Amino acid sequence: MKVPLLDLKRQYRTIKPEIDQAIQKVLDNTMFIMGPEVKELEEKVAQYCGAKHGIGVASGTDALLLSLRALGVGPGDEVVTTTFSFFATAGVISRLGAKPVFVDIEPKTFNIDSRRLNDAITPKTKAIMPVHLYGQMADMDEIMEIAGKRGVPVVEDAAQAIGAEYKGKRAGQFGATGCFSFFPSKNLGAYGDGGFITTSDDNLAGLLRKLRVHGAQPKYFHSIIGYNSRLDTLQAAILIVKLKYLPEWHEARRLKADNYTRLLSGINQVTTPFVHPHNYHIYHQYTILAENRDGLKEHLKSREIGFDTYYPLPLHMQECYKELNYKPGSLPVSEKLARLAISLPVFPELTDQEQEYVAGAIREFYSR
Numbered sequence: 001m002k003v004p005l006l007d008l009k010r011q012y013r014t015i016k017p018e019i020d021q022a023i024q025k026v027l028d029n030t031m032f033i034m035g036p037e038v039k040e041l042e043e044k045v046a047q048y049c050g051a052k053h054g055i056g057v058a059s060g061t062d063a064l065l066l067s068l069r070a071l072g073v074g075p076g077d078e079v080v081t082t083t084f085s086f087f088a089t090a091g092v093i094s095r096l097g098a099k100p101v102f103v104d105i106e107p108k109t110f111n112i113d114s115r116r117l118n119d120a121i122t123p124k125t126k127a128i129m130p131v132h133l134y135g136q137m138a139d140m141d142e143i144m145e146i147a148g149k150r151g152v153p154v155v156e157d158a159a160q161a162i163g164a165e166y167k168g169k170r171a172g173q174f175g176a177t178g179c180f181s182f183f184p185s186k187n188l189g190a191y192g193d194g195g196f197i198t199t200s201d202d203n204l205a206g207l208l209r210k211l212r213v214h215g216a217q218p219k220y221f222h223s224i225i226g227y228n229s230r231l232d233t234l235q236a237a238i239l240i241v242k243l244k245y246l247p248e249w250h251e252a253r254r255l256k257a258d259n260y261t262r263l264l265s266g267i268n269q270v271t272t273p274f275v276h277p278h279n280y281h282i283y284h285q286y287t288i289l290a291e292n293r294d295g296l297k298e299h300l301k302s303r304e305i306g307f308d309t310y311y312p313l314p315l316h317m318q319e320c321y322k323e324l325n326y327k328p329g330s331l332p333v334s335e336k337l338a339r340l341a342i343s344l345p346v347f348p349e350l351t352d353q354e355q356e357y358v359a360g361a362i363r364e365f366y367s368r
């Protein structure tokens with residue numbers, strides 16, 4: 001047997017007629033930029049996330065970049081974020097000329113440790129950017145309370161967490177903005193790059209809509225310098241079809257996750273994911289902590305089982321951030337988990353047999 005980490009062909013097969021029709025409609029209309037599907041998707045995703053406004057943009061990275069820019073982040077400012085995330089989380093801060101201030105993570109959920117937040121905030125802090133990693137939301141009550149007391153806005157990096165919930169509220173309705181990615185492998189994936197911003201602030205929404213079209217409002221009149229960052233009509237049309245299925249896909253992922261947790265129980269060298277009872281985890285990734293992870297990786301390779309390590313090197317240890325002078329051991333939880341974390345195949349169409357094969361291979365490795 002061969003088990004891929006993700007197989008998007010299987011998903012396409014289940015919705016092919018609808019997708020093909022949606023694409024054909026855009027081809028017939030030829031409204032490729034800011035066509036009617038973009039607005040329709042914006043309304044639907046904003047409503048799904050529980051936010052007043054939705055703004056389609058070119059990528060999840062741009063959702064973060066435009067959000068920080070709209071909040072006035074620039075040279076000399078600091079943005080506090082987690083060190084355990086995809087690079088885009090930090091990259092956008094640097095691209096605006098600001099400095100990322102990295103905070104260590106909470107060992108059970110891999111999310112930013114809210115107990116360490118206060119110490120990281122300085123008079124230069126212009127924003128706090130928690131990441132809802134793997135599809136489980138960060139401690140939003142604690143984060144919003146500290147942010148409120150210190151008068152700093154929050155930008156949610158919800159790229160991995162569309163539809164995830166914290167105490168019954170979905171990602172993207174806590175911060176000044178919520179940032180989502182439609183990268184093909186995300187739970188709601190486009191057929192190319194795409195991103196989305198939610199906000200319930202009318203002024204921010206207006207500014208973000210302007211920033212994505214070169215800062216123009218009206219067209220050809222530029223009071224600010226913006227970006228070319230729109231969501232393609234084709235991608236919006238595809239996403240409108242896929243959004244209908246998102247709740248059932250989440251439920252399917254959650255079932256697979258429960259299956260893994262049951263199948264892997266009793267293996268002492270493996271720690272299965274911890275989920276806060278107040279969270280609705282959408283399992284963008286099913287990530288375990290594994291002793292002798294590199295040995296396990298070799299074993300999974302030999303069994304033709306897909307996996308990945310999100311993330312092998314925390315952001316504060318990246319070569320491009322060596323001037324920030326973080327020493328090894330400075331953010332020890334993330335440094336340790338970067339050596340132990342490994343993500344297993346989890347997607348709605350994964351079969352029981354495949355899961356049993358994956359779990360069996362892991363059990364076999366540790367019983368040798």
Ligand SMILES: *Cc1c(COP(=O)(O)O)cnc(C)c1O
Pocket residue numbers: 059060061062085086088089131157159160180181182183193194195
């Ligand atoms: C995917 C991802 C992004 C970037 O999204 P793109 O659409 O690929 O630009 C940002 N942050 C996190 C945590 C992500 O997982």
